[in-house]
Amino acid sequence: MLPAHATSLKAAVRQITDKPVTYIFNTHDHSDHMGSNDVFTADGATAIQVEGTSENDEVADFSATYGSAEVRIYAVVSHTKADRLVFLPGPNVLFMGDTFTTDWHPTFYAGGAEGQLATIAAALEIADDDTVIVPGHGPLSDRQGLMVYQKAFKDWIDRMAALDAGSKSTDQLRADAGLRSIAARFMQGQRPAELPEQAYRRFIERTVTVEFSK
Numbered sequence: 001m002l003p004a005h006a007t008s009l010k011a012a013v014r015q016i017t018d019k020p021v022t023y024i025f026n027t028h029d030h031s032d033h034m035g036s037n038d039v040f041t042a043d044g045a046t047a048i049q050v051e052g053t054s055e056n057d058e059v060a061d062f063s064a065t066y067g068s069a070e071v072r073i074y075a076v077v078s079h080t081k082a083d084r085l086v087f088l089p090g091p092n093v094l095f096m097g098d099t100f101t102t103d104w105h106p107t108f109y110a111g112g113a114e115g116q117l118a119t120i121a122a123a124l125e126i127a128d129d130d131t132v133i134v135p136g137h138g139p140l141s142d143r144q145g146l147m148v149y150q151k152a153f154k155d156w157i158d159r160m161a162a163l164d165a166g167s168k169s170t171d172q173l174r175a176d177a178g179l180r181s182i183a184a185r186f187m188q189g190q191r192p193a194e195l196p197e198q199a200y201r202r203f204i205e206r207t208v209t210v211e212f213s214k
């Protein structure tokens with residue numbers, strides 16, 4: 001999380017365990033996901049460095065054991081050029097970083113629709129019905145929640161294609177009720193189930209840029 005949130009993050013850890021934080025894995029290199037690393041490494045934690053950044057896509061799958069915990073890292077390209085799915089087979093928890101959100105629209109701009117769908121497929125392969133899936137933002141989820149997101153994402157791209165989005169203005173696309181109702185499905189269980197209008201506009205613009213302006 002961001003440095004400003006390190007204190008609340010530590011407090012959340014303390015509600016679960018008295019043990020020290022010994023290892024940190026980052027799903028990608030954005031500051032709201034690794035900005036508080038220093039606070040934990042100052043207390044003795046080791047941040048596991050995985051090759052690759054959002055600017056430099058050199059990530060490979062690997063698995064290793066840290067203390068008693070097996071960790072499997074899967075390299076994917078979706079939200080950034082170097083996203084990692086981090087899976088702990090012991091407790092059966094899968095961290096997806098910003099390749100999956102439950103209270104926001106997809107931000108799939110590095111890998112395009114193909115990368116987003118490949119990432120979801122990889123996660124569905126890793127997870128079973130009991131896996132806790134941790135999104136980058138929003139409440140915890142599971143395989144079912146990820147499949148809701150997958151369907152909404154496919155419908156979003158299909159509707160954009162049906163509207164010939166590349167030839168339309170952002171305002172014309174914003175006026176489409178079908179598109180708007182699909183976007184609401186990304187806000188899983190959130191009330192109100194609507195994106196802020198500014199964010200919705202940007203989501204449309206970025207989708208067109210990434211997928212429909214070739």
Ligand SMILES: [Zn+2]
Nearest residue numbers: 028030079098
């Ligand atoms: Zn991010």
